[in-house]
Amino acid sequence: MARRVGLEVSIACSEAVTLANVDVIAAYPITPQTHIVEHLSEQVAEGHLDAEYIKVESEHSALSCCVGASAAGARTFTATASQGLILMSEIMYIASGLRLPVVMALATRTLSSPLTIWGDQSDVMSQRDCGWITIFCENGQDVFDQSIIAFRIAEDRRVLFPTMICMDGFHLSHVIEPVELLSQEEVDSFLPPYKPEYRLDPHRPLTMGAFTMPDYFMEIKKQQDEALKSTLPVIKEIWNEWGNRFGRYYQPVSCYKAEGAETLILIAGGFSGTAQIAVDRMREQGKNVGLLRLKLWRPFPHQEIRDAVKGAKLVVVVDRALSVGGQGGPIAAELRSSLYHLKKRPAVVSFVAGLSGRDIHIDQFVEMVERAEGHLSAGKIPDYEMFGVRE
Amino acid sequence: MMETLEIKRVFVPRALPLREYFSPGHRGCQGCGPALAIRHVFKALGPNTIVANATSCSEIISSPYPQTAWKVPWIHVAFENAAAVATGIEAGYKAMMRKGKLPQEKINFVALAGDGGTGDIGLQALSGAMERGHDFIYICYDNEAYMNTGIQRSGLTPFGASTTTSPAGKVSKGQNTWKKDLPAIAAAHHIPYVATACPSYPIDLYNKVAKAAAIEGPAYIHILAPCPTGWRCPSELTIEVGRMAVESGLFNLFEIVNGKKRLTLRVPQRRPVKDYLKAQGRFRHLTEEDIRFIQEKVDEDYQLLLEELEEV
Ligand SMILES: Cc1ncc(C[n+]2csc(CCOP(=O)(O)OP(=O)(O)O)c2C)c(N)n1
Ligand code: SF4
Ligand SMILES: [Mg+2]
Numbered sequence: 001m002a003r004r005v006g007l008e009v010s011i012a013c014s015e016a017v018t019l020a021n022v023d024v025i026a027a028y029p030i031t032p033q034t035h036i037v038e039h040l041s042e043q044v045a046e047g048h049l050d051a052e053y054i055k056v057e058s059e060h061s062a063l064s065c066c067v068g069a070s071a072a073g074a075r076t077f078t079a080t081a082s083q084g085l086i087l088m089s090e091i092m093y094i095a096s097g098l099r100l101p102v103v104m105a106l107a108t109r110t111l112s113s114p115l116t117i118w119g120d121q122s123d124v125m126s127q128r129d130c131g132w133i134t135i136f137c138e139n140g141q142d143v144f145d146q147s148i149i150a151f152r153i154a155e156d157r158r159v160l161f162p163t164m165i166c167m168d169g170f171h172l173s174h175v176i177e178p179v180e181l182l183s184q185e186e187v188d189s190f191l192p193p194y195k196p197e198y199r200l201d202p203h204r205p206l207t208m209g210a211f212t213m214p215d216y217f218m219e220i221k222k223q224q225d226e227a228l229k230s231t232l233p234v235i236k237e238i239w240n241e242w243g244n245r246f247g248r249y250y251q252p253v254s255c256y257k258a259e260g261a262e263t264l265i266l267i268a269g270g271f272s273g274t275a276q277i278a279v280d281r282m283r284e285q286g287k288n289v290g291l292l293r294l295k296l297w298r299p300f301p302h303q304e305i306r307d308a309v310k311g312a313k314l315v316v317v318v319d320r321a322l323s324v325g326g327q328g329g330p331i332a333a334e335l336r337s338s339l340y341h342l343k344k345r346p347a348v349v350s351f352v353a354g355l356s357g358r359d360i361h362i363d364q365f366v367e368m369v370e371r372a373e374g375h376l377s378a379g380k381i382p383d384y385e386m387f388g389v390r391e
Numbered sequence: 392m393m394e395t396l397e398i399k400r401v402f403v404p405r406a407l408p409l410r411e412y413f414s415p416g417h418r419g420c421q422g423c424g425p426a427l428a429i430r431h432v433f434k435a436l437g438p439n440t441i442v443a444n445a446t447s448c449s450e451i452i453s454s455p456y457p458q459t460a461w462k463v464p465w466i467h468v469a470f471e472n473a474a475a476v477a478t479g480i481e482a483g484y485k486a487m488m489r490k491g492k493l494p495q496e497k498i499n500f501v502a503l504a505g506d507g508g509t510g511d512i513g514l515q516a517l518s519g520a521m522e523r524g525h526d527f528i529y530i531c532y533d534n535e536a537y538m539n540t541g542i543q544r545s546g547l548t549p550f551g552a553s554t555t556t557s558p559a560g561k562v563s564k565g566q567n568t569w570k571k572d573l574p575a576i577a578a579a580h581h582i583p584y585v586a587t588a589c590p591s592y593p594i595d596l597y598n599k600v601a602k603a604a605a606i607e608g609p610a611y612i613h614i615l616a617p618c619p620t621g622w623r624c625p626s627e628l629t630i631e632v633g634r635m636a637v638e639s640g641l642f643n644l645f646e647i648v649n650g651k652k653r654l655t656l657r658v659p660q661r662r663p664v665k666d667y668l669k670a671q672g673r674f675r676h677l678t679e680e681d682i683r684f685i686q687e688k689v690d691e692d693y694q695l696l697l698e699e700l701e702e703v
Contacts, residue, residue, distance in 0.1 A: 023486035026479060050490055052482035056475065057519030064472035064516065068443060068479025071466050074487055076479075094468050193492070200464040200480060202439045202498060207459035209467035216456050 002180045002246075009140040009172050010035035012179045013079075013105050016147030018049045019187040022103075023074035026054035026065035030084040031117045032169035033107040037079055059084035063091040063102070070100040071208055073199035075151060078102065081169055082109035085123045089130070095162045096131030097224060098209060101154030101194070102162040104132075105147060108269070108320075109169040110356040118357025119169030120320040121269065124297070125330045131228055133163040133235070134297040136268040140177030143167050145248060148187055153238050155194045159231045166297075168270040168320075170357060182246065190245060232299050252301035253308050254293045257283060261290030263369055264309060264346070267318045268294040268331060271360055275318070278365035289369060294331060302338045309339070312346040316372040318365070318387075320354045328352055328384025347376050350384035364388060404593045408434050417460035418452040422626025424616035424633065425449050425532040428590040429503070432530055432614075435600035436499045438463060443476035445469070445504035445513060448539045448618075449532065471512040474520035474529060477502035481525045499604050500527040506547035507537045510573045521580040521609045528603045528610045531573065534618035542621040546571040549641075551685060552673045554621075559676035569688070577611035578647050584610035586646035586655075591617075591633030595644055595655055602646070615642045623672025635667040640693040652700060664689050 007015070013036050017025075025044070027037040043049040052069075056062045062078050070076040080088060085106060095102050111122045124134060133153060137143045146165040154163040167173050198206060212220060236252065243249030256276055258264055265275050272293040282289040292308050292315075294301075309315050319329025327333040332350030339345040349372035354360040368387055375381045412433035419426035429449055433440065440463045444450045450467045453460035468476045481500040487493040502520070504513055509531040517529060536554050537543040544557035544566050553565035578585045584606045588596040596614065603610035617633050619626040636642040637656065641664055644656040664686050668674040677685075 023490065023492075024479065024482050026482075050486070052486040054479065054482050055523060057515060057522075061472060061475035061516050061519055064468060064475035065479030065482065067468050068466070068476035068481075069483030069486075070479075071476075072441070072480045072483030072487070073493075074483030076483070090469055091472070098466075098468075200441045200466060202441060202464055205438075205462055205464045207454055207461050207465050210454035210456040210459060211451055211467070212456045 002182055002186070004178055004180045006176050007140065007179045008035060008174065008176050009143050009167060010107070010174065011039050012140050012144040013147045013167070014039035014043060015181060016144045017077050018043045019182065019184060020075065020148050020151050020191060021049070022051050022077045024052045024054065024066065024069035024076045025078065026056050026062045026069070026076075027078045027080065028056055028059045028062045028084060030059070030081050032109055032119065032173045033079045033081040033084070033105070035173065036105055036107065059087040060091065063088040063095065066102045067091060067095050067098065067100055070102045071098065071200050073194070073196045073201070075155070075194045076102045077104070079105040079107070081107045082111055082123045086111060086126055089127060092127050092130040092132060094209070099160040100162060101151070101160055103150045103154055104162065104164045106164050106166045107169040107173040108166050116356045119171055120355045120357070121166070122321040122355070124164070124166050125321040128298070128330060131161065131224060132298060133159070133161050133228070133231060135163065135165045136295050136297060137165055137167045137172065138270055138272055138293065139172070140175070140179045141248065142250075143172065144179050144181065145242065145246070145250070148182070148191060149238060149242055151194070152191050153231070153235055156234055156238070157197060158234045161228060161231060166269065172270040186246070190242065229299050232301060235296065250295060251304070252296035253304045254295060255308055256291040256293070258290030258292055258308060260288070261312060262288040263314045263316065263373065264290050264292050264312045265316050265318060265365065265369065266292045266294060266331065266335065268297065269320070271318070271320065271354060274360060274362055275365050278362045281362065282366060282369065300334060300338070305335065305338055306342065309346050314372055314376050315346050315348050316369055317348060317350050318354070318360070318368065319350065319352050322352045322355065322386070332384060347381055349375055349381055351387040352384060353387040358388065360388070407431065407593060407597055410434065412436070412438065412440070412462045413453065414460045414462060418455060419448070420620045420626065422619045422629040423452070424590055424618055424629045425505070425534055426452065427629070428532050428596065428614045428616045431590060431593050431596050432600050433463065435597045436501065436604055439497060440499040440501060441480055442466070442501045442503055443468065443473045443480060445471070445473035445502070445508035446539070447505040447508050448534070449503060449505065451539055470508055472516050473502040473504040473508060473513060474517040477527050477529070478520045478523065478525040481527050500525070502527060502529045504531055505538070506531060506533040506535060507545040510571050511546050514576070518580065521577060521582050521611065524608055526607050526609070528600070528612065530612050530614065532614045532616040534616050534621060536621050538618050538621045547573065550688070551668070551677050551681060553676060554673070564681060565673070565676065574611070574613045577613070580609070581650065582609040582611060583607070583649055584646070587613045587615070587642065587644055589615045589633045589637055589642065589644065591630045591637065592644060592656065599646060599655070621673070623675070624670055628670060632667065632670055635662065635670060638662045639664045639667050639689065641667060641689050643696060654700065661693065
């Protein structure tokens, strides 16, 4: 039976990975991911989890070991953040190209420089095009749930893509929240053992990772792109099954008081909780404001997001990452391109806020909405704005 | 399979098993030393083997999609991580066998890389893998430069060799550093087995690989593999040039078993390094004085090696 306990969210993630009965963990410590791997080391050391914990010398090797283990047919997990993720970057692309269902937990953190250990989403955004299924979590329960669901998604034969679940570093990874833990039987009934169709097996030799010439590459890339896009209905199906079993439903884009709202806030990750309170306050003041939470970043839920913003006049996108010298917030840029061809589309105002652990308070969400409405009525929408910066 | 052959110090590749695991038809240049070395390595390992191959000549010549030269399961991931990938595979198997997901059986987990993928960009991953004590075999074939990308120098390119990034010129003698001593670096990790080999001595090579496979824990084998294209020598001289490297004492065939080093081939009378250098275009620009300078260094190193052997 489900047990409700107060847990640090990192520990909830490790508990879920333990329940998923992984075979191999290869990880390297980095703040704010460390509690996840420390707890997993303990689980292995105490015999609660029968897995090989590979104490690698770098994140590059962590993911390389995971790729090897996954290619051998093992259920494989790693966790990292920030500099660790971009050190893995080379292998991120390859894990996806090889269609290996490695699962990663990312405690999202800013990229240097300047060096900072605090959180935002610049690390995950840097890997936007690497071909991983990328899921944002909002609270401790969500992290626990996705840490199990991710294996089911990644290993589904209609999917076979590495999958990354993102929790806001510190703001989510380090807080203690009530989490309903599942029993081993419950998890086992949802998550069958991984049975790969192809793996490195001397009894059935195969070649993985051959090199291509220009005459094959584009066909293979197109297949990968189509395959990743085609995972969307499967992800929805699996989330739905989870909901039916355990009562918690997840969607690629979830709506809060969004029905008929003129203005929508769009944000991904844990800060959506604050945005929700801001929406309630504005509603109390009679403002017609709603909230969209982006849960699935890759594959990008184009249709779901188009449907969700359909009736709105204005979407205020709050990004915790910056495309330096580019279009500002990556989610805003994605949304704009997703809406571009629609005849009737809302205005999109992009704010970059909350970088490197800087908080975004309730009244600041309200302020962003007011500023955006001001831009709209003045008929002058900036490409993006860095919000809350001292001049 | 995996038994050492009795015939020693004889050049009889005919004594090797006929089965091929690295098939003909690959895209290696004529007389490719690495291709020959790899053939011998996998004859010794047999079919119960899984390979992680680093980006390199060996990877490119053997896996042009949709073809493959490999008859054993093979994976290529990137340039610097063959050791990490191979040990990930090993760990995966270890866990799955322990948990009863796979039957217990003896499998050789192999990392295969060139001198660049091993001694330069891959050194960190190799060190980590050896230090962690996985049961795997690391094969470095040393053709003394980045051949795949067009003969650029590596940390293992020998002194005086002209490469595309250490070219000989009016004010340059080519490579101006001495060869990085990778077997010694491997040995410093106190792993159970370290050896050097050369495809010009196929039985010696075969036996060392078979031994490495039988030993539990990390094994490192460093194979000098002449590359006619990069060394600028006729392709029919591959075997001969390898022998000259060994006979001159420039490259010594030894093994270190649990810390104990021994020569597996002792050259009765070393021949001058000049023979070796003169056979290859990459050393063409060297003057008599340069050759003397190199000879002195080889003499010194050989003396040190003999002293080291006497001590144990
Ligand atoms: C990270 C990275 N840097 C550079 C390269 C380009 N590259 C591919 S193979 C290679 C040289 C390989 O040299 P070596 O390991 O000695 O093998 P060889 O080609 O000589 O057989 C280089 C520089 C790469 N693929 N990846
Ligand atoms: S360049 Fe050298 S190592 Fe590469 S395939 Fe040709 S002969 Fe072999
Ligand atoms: Mg080389």
